[in-house]
Amino acid sequence: MTSVPTPIPSRTQYVLEGIKHRILTGQLTPGQALVETELAAQFGVSKTPVREALKTLAGTGLVVMNQYKGVTVRMVDADMAREVYDVRLLLEPEALRRAVRRGASLAAARDALTRSDRAADTAERSLANREFHRALYVCCGNPLLGRMLDEVRDQAALVSAVAWAADPSWEREADEHREILRLALDGDADGAASALHAHIASFVQRAFPEAQGEDGQE
Template sequence: MPPTFSLPASRTEVVLEEIRRGILNQEFEPGQPLVEAELAQRLGVSKTPVREALKVLSNSGLVTFSPYKGASVSVVDAELARSVYDVRTVLEPEAVRRAVERRDPALFEDAAEALKEASAAIADKDHAALSLLNRRFHRALYQGCGNPLMVSILDDLRDRAALISVIGWEANPSWRKEWTEHKAVLAAARKGDADGAAELLRKHVGGFLDRVLKTLDG
């Protein structure tokens, strides 16, 4: 068997992750302009990878482009939260149900690992790390559903969901509750309880939306 090699991340990928983490850490606040030249100087790169990273983040929902003002951090409002979580509430539990029905315990190994890593992030109150682990956990549950289009649709919501999570936790630090619910979902999945895992996930996603909307509507 020929040796395998891990290719280094491209400069754009590195810049992309730095800006994403900065947004989720709220180093860049909602509505704050993201100036290419300033970001390039801050990250020690040319403007080209910054421009490419901002385009990707615009497509994923973390960045908004205005014809006159350029790029800025997206602002979360109640309409956005409802739109994102409406899709998730309908689609994600079904994807998880199908993944559990495949009876492959290996599908959920990464979800279990994300749960372990979350303990340190909770202790540190690292919202960015928790948001990234949260999306990793959820994807680990639904990625084995057997429907690539379903996975792609849910993947496209991940950055928006992460930003909504950060905004929600800022006003109501309920991450311990969410991760307790994660454990219950994973336990049902590992037992092969497809309908139970799906229902627990539906309540988990819907419950968080209710808490976020109380903040955004209030």
């Protein structure tokens, strides 16, 4: 029999989503200490749901738990960027290619792009960007492929948050998003996949030039 994952208690889920939101929107920065008592007070809960939330976030790669230093937001460096974006480059364009070929609806991607254009702040724009990319691959027809991309989604967003804080490049990326979506809506699966690959590669190259691979590609 297939085991059913144990649901996360509501208070733990509430704290988990709250901490994740703060990390991915830059309110909590890489290397910053996450103190259980302080977080418990901020969220109005006991330390138990905070502790469980931090364990889950450690599993997704957003925080690091150290016996001596405690819990901190994961640091972002060129090695991390290369690892995460290598996975995206290998899987995300192919997932989009399959989604287009099977005629999947990309309405969610269009909506996310509209929300990004209308975003009032960096946090809202960042979340819309995440949803845009997920909407491109989630309908690929292979649930396992979608889950594999979901597993690196938070880490990719952390890399992006750090890069945007240093050098905002929203307008350029928005233009690239529009071109990717245009090609996909036109039914050009290979063109959309190629544009997405170039989009992902150029971002990490600009943000972390030292992350360039041995073969000269990101």
